Amino acid sequence: AQSVTQLGSHVSVSEGALVLLRCNYSSSVPPYLFWYVQYPNQGLQLLLKYTSAATLVKGINGFEAEFKKSETSFHLTKPSAHMSDAAEYFCAVRYPRGANSKLTFGKGITLSVRP
Amino acid sequence: NAGVTQTPKFQVLKTGQSMTLQCAQDMNHNSMYWYRQDPGMGLRLIYYSASEGTTDKGEVPNGYNVSRLNKREFSLRLESAAPSQTSVYFCASSESTSPTGVFFGPGTRLTVL
Numbered sequence: 001a002q003s004v005t006q007l008g009s010h011v012s013v014s015e016g017a018l019v020l021l022r023c024n025y026s027s028s029v030p031p032y033l034f035w036y037v038q039y040p041n042q043g044l045q046l047l048l049k050y051t052s053a054a055t056l057v058k059g060i061n062g063f064e065a066e067f068k069k070s071e072t073s074f075h076l077t078k079p080s081a082h083m084s085d086a087a088e089y090f091c092a093v094r095y096p097r098g099a100n101s102k103l104t105f106g107k108g109i110t111l112s113v114r115p
Numbered sequence: 116n117a118g119v120t121q122t123p124k125f126q127v128l129k130t131g132q133s134m135t136l137q138c139a140q141d142m143n144h145n146s147m148y149w150y151r152q153d154p155g156m157g158l159r160l161i162y163y164s165a166s167e168g169t170t171d172k173g174e175v176p177n178g179y180n181v182s183r184l185n186k187r188e189f190s191l192r193l194e195s196a197a198p199s200q201t202s203v204y205f206c207a208s209s210e211s212t213s214p215t216g217v218f219f220g221p222g223t224r225l226t227v228l
Contacts, residue, residue, distance in 0.1 A: 009155065034216055042221070043205065046216040046217075046218075090157060090158065094217075102146075102160060104160070105150075107156060107157040
């Protein structure tokens with residue numbers, strides 16, 4: 001069965017520090033991969049997606065993620081955290097590709113940003 | 116272009132009551148989904164519909180039924196609500212055959228007493 005693992009439930013960084021949120025998927029076939037962000041009391045917003053083009057994917061708000069097939073990973077990074085980045089982040093996979101594919105989420109990571 | 120809309124935004128039910136959560140999308144997407152979100156559990160798929168006229172069970176379908184009324188609308192029904200169904204429910208839609216993301220509605224916060 002398809003699955004995605006997000007290690008840890010909470011990450012805390014200082015403002016201006018590097019943000020690294022980890023995501024690993026389980027599959028022998030590279031899926032489509034996504035990162036979503038959820039701000040308090042809001043719905044989910046797509047940050048970025050990997051669909052087998054460039055392995056380094058840039059998203060909104062300065063975030064980027066790198067697909068590494070050898071590590072089955074899709075970690076999310078941002079060079080310099082901002083207070084407004086505090087939110088919950090979800091990694092998701094979608095496969096099989098094409099019709100009838102559905103999105104499976106990790107359990108999410110809460111990012112806190114300290115002044 | 117409203118995207119994905121859900122009604123109601125909030126609902127309180129008593130155990131055993133029934134209700135239907137409504138969802139509509141105006142993006143001409145083939146696929147629609149219902150997820151529930153619980154603390155520490157992420158989002159779990161309840162049911163999905165790959166196209167008009169088809170529905171399939173997801174990870175946690177027990178206690179729920181769905182109807183894909185037409186291409187735009189996908190409703191979720193709780194026949195006899197239980198406290199374990201207290202959750203935030205999200206409807207979503209996507210293109211079924213292109214590698215796009217899944218677009219989410221604003222959610223319905225349901226409390227079952």
